[in-house]
Amino acid sequence: MGRFMGRRLFTAAISILGICVVVFFVTRVIPGDPAVLLAGDNQSEEYLAAVRARYGMDVPLLEQFARYLSGLFVGDLGTSIRTGRPVAQEIMERIPATAEMILASLLFAAVIALPLGVLAAAKKGTWIDALVRAASVVASSVASFWIALVLVFVFTYQLRLLPTPTGRLPRGFDPPPHITGMYTVDALLTGNFATFGAAASMLVLPGLTIGLLAAGFIAKLVRNEMVEQLDSGFVRMSRSLGISKARVIVQDGLRNAGPPIVTALALLVGSLIGGAVLVETIFAWPGLGRYASDALANKDLAALQGFVLCAGAAVVLLSLALDLIYAWMDPRVRLAGARS
């Protein structure tokens, strides 16, 4: 286990270093002057020089990179030109909002997609299977920012079931005491049910929007994994022993299909963070995605770099965590890792 962990930690560290390299060099080496990018066209040479000096672009590229990396080691992601505050601090403040939204969306997605995927696999080749596949194709073809608007129109304008999307809490509510930073969780922990209801009513639509996108992906994945498992020798064995189909599906199918499905979640969460850039913009959700779209609109280089770095690192760290958990639970994983 120690050896597997060491190898896995090493590759994760290399990946994160690689992410830093890409994030830095993509914005520096690319044709065109980053100072012009930041300052805008038609600026005087003196002004450009001042911009370069301000962002440390007046020293050789490798030295800039060394400074950037050494800054990262002490948690310095630079300063946002929009707010003048440290990017690292702003990102830390915004992580709970996005985490809450993505957790809610995974919950929605699991509730919708898991039964559908299992059902499609159990009824492989029937019209039910075809319907689930069609639904999953449609779900992966919908523009997230569009379905968000459609949901807002239906639920807040037409049915008036939910408050207008203006952030994490409706007007007149104060955030609950800070424990996790996720309003719904904090409100529950402190027993503040009115705030919980209010926060949940704001969370439903962004969570559902992202959840629908995730559901298409998860349904397809669950179906394909389950089809493979249900076709395997041990399932045939169980069935021939007279164990009911439903029981075989849960006991043999789902348990074995689980690991590859959960592993794929790391990548899925990555794409959900990408989707959050659009969805948070629509719901005025003060998370990482909104931070990125603000950075984009204001040409806030440090803020955007910080966001991209976090999104990449989140994927690497999440898949690292999942891999380590599996290796701990399942000796076959760590032995296979050691051999290859």
Add this chain to the structure above:
Amino acid sequence: MTAPLVHPTPPKPKSPRRARSSRLNPLVIGGVALLVGMLAVGFIAPHFLPDPLATAAADASQPPSAEHWFGTDRYGRDVLARTIDAIQLDLTLALACAIAAFTVGTVLGTLAGFMGGVVDEIIMRFIDILAAFPAFVLAILVAFALGDGVVFAVAGVALAAVPEFVRLTRARALSIRRQDFVLASRVLGVRALVIAWTHVAPNSTGPAIVQAAFVGGSAILYLAGLAFLGVGVHPPQAEWGVMISEGSAEIVRGIWWSSLFPGLFILLAAVGFHLISDGMARGQHD
């Protein structure tokens, strides 16, 4: 009919002929028909519709009617004309993304798989790093860094799609380089790059074509998303993402038509690409 869980005999091995013929699967035909139909409408219909850029303040934000089937937006422009006008642009850009990513990805993948050794190592390490980024996030970064423009948005979306092509092609190339016909070419003294180009590349692109169709669909979504954020295509150009963005502020006031219709067309176009991909994948795997 439920599929039996118990196979009395193992399933027959699939013949390559069957895989080839089933490429003309109804899903693929449906997807192609959908996209070709959209393109045809995109080429012909604008001749019969109002100017997609013509504003009319008196006609602003009118609901769908006999005169304006999809209504008008807040500048009084005809939403139907704009939605139709955007077909050519959106589909062309999506195709450009898919073709660019396919070309770069399969060339790199063939090289990595066929050459092996240091070349393989360098290409794959780089690809692993790219793949760690969520696709849309990488597209945003590249489009931001390159500067604002449609070409840069396409480049960003295409780059984000490259890693999957490299992996698919490399895996195929690795198995093909050990085949007898490649060995025979080697024995005959054919140069490695020529072998890679004439034997390995054509035989390793099957799964990559499936992926290209898939990328076409996601490129529609990503490009519209970038345009929605103000990157790539800009107003007043008729583009689906731009149109949804322009309509988004009005939706809480009940004006749904200016963003609903462009979004439906995004859905249709992406479904078209995804059907092709899904249908071809079934032909190759099932």
